[in-house]
Amino acid sequence: MGRVTERRRVLRIRSGAPSTRPDTLVAEEPLEIRLNGRPLAITMRTPGDDFALAAGFLVSEGVLGRAEEVADIVYCAGATADGSNTYNVVDVQLAPGVPVPDITLERNVYTTSSCGLCGKASLDAVRTTARWPIAGTPPVRVTPALLSALPDQLRAAQRVFDRTGGLHAAALFSTEGEMLDLREDVGRHNAVDKLVGRALQSGQLPLSQSILLVSGRASFELAQKAVMAGIPLLAAVSAPSSLAVDLAAESGLTLVGFLRGASMNVYAGEQRLDLTAEAVA
Numbered sequence: 001m002g003r004v005t006e007r008r009r010v011l012r013i014r015s016g017a018p019s020t021r022p023d024t025l026v027a028e029e030p031l032e033i034r035l036n037g038r039p040l041a042i043t044m045r046t047p048g049d050d051f052a053l054a055a056g057f058l059v060s061e062g063v064l065g066r067a068e069e070v071a072d073i074v075y076c077a078g079a080t081a082d083g084s085n086t087y088n089v090v091d092v093q094l095a096p097g098v099p100v101p102d103i104t105l106e107r108n109v110y111t112t113s114s115c116g117l118c119g120k121a122s123l124d125a126v127r128t129t130a131r132w133p134i135a136g137t138p139p140v141r142v143t144p145a146l147l148s149a150l151p152d153q154l155r156a157a158q159r160v161f162d163r164t165g166g167l168h169a170a171a172l173f174s175t176e177g178e179m180l181d182l183r184e185d186v187g188r189h190n191a192v193d194k195l196v197g198r199a200l201q202s203g204q205l206p207l208s209q210s211i212l213l214v215s216g217r218a219s220f221e222l223a224q225k226a227v228m229a230g231i232p233l234l235a236a237v238s239a240p241s242s243l244a245v246d247l248a249a250e251s252g253l254t255l256v257g258f259l260r261g262a263s264m265n266v267y268a269g270e271q272r273l274d275l276t277a278e279a280v281a
Helices: 050-060 144-156 159-164 188-201 220-228 242-251
Strands: 005-014 017-026 029-035 038-045 070-075 089-094 109-111 168-174 179-185 210-214 233-236 254-260 263-268
Touching: 029 050, 038 050, 038 188, 050 070, 050 089, 050 188, 050 220, 144 168, 144 179, 144 210, 144 254, 144 263, 168 188, 179 188, 188 210, 188 220, 220 233, 220 242, 242 254, 242 263
Parallel strands: 029 089, 038 109, 210 233, 233 254
Antiparallel strands: 005 017, 029 038, 070 089, 168 179, 168 210, 254 263
């Protein structure tokens, strides 16, 4: 199986003086996701947690919601002309009775490491009906102080980022601020899929009492993945997109951007922020 990091020779120039040295880079390889043997999507990802990535991707696509709906996930042998296994093709076999979506050229998705749902034919196609409407979940209330403490926890847990400087991270926190899980990947949407897939595999969906924090911006596809997993609060250290804000407002998702120190912008779902004098003090 592929490694998370690789070594490459680099010419390094410091104060005008050149030198050569090995550098640690984050690995990036394609992963083809098949559903019942038929190609569905290709994503550029950091190898590791591939089965969870595939499962999480199918949660965001509305195909899966429970671990029992998966019969098996396997790497495909014979993925190359000589019959060897590249560990870059996984096949998700659905359990008997689970509806198989129509896989057409229009429906087929190609995902890059920067955009999770670029291949969708239209905005309506990604407004998938969620299994667990966020508006109907038990009330979640958190303080700004709790949110402010989360980015430092995420950064401290990014082991591969420390070696490469080239990975996004996504983390799940409890509403008490405890880190529940963290995944790193060259694609921010892959990191979220790995989190959601692991939650599916362990029977923890919906994540209705969780906070999702991402290390970069909050794009539409990340907001959709949060909604599809039943996550009521998405926070990002950078900016959200306009479509992410629109989706958050429509679905009841609390969307926080520019979460840096004690500062943040709340773009939707402000009812989940406890802004009492005691909470702010």
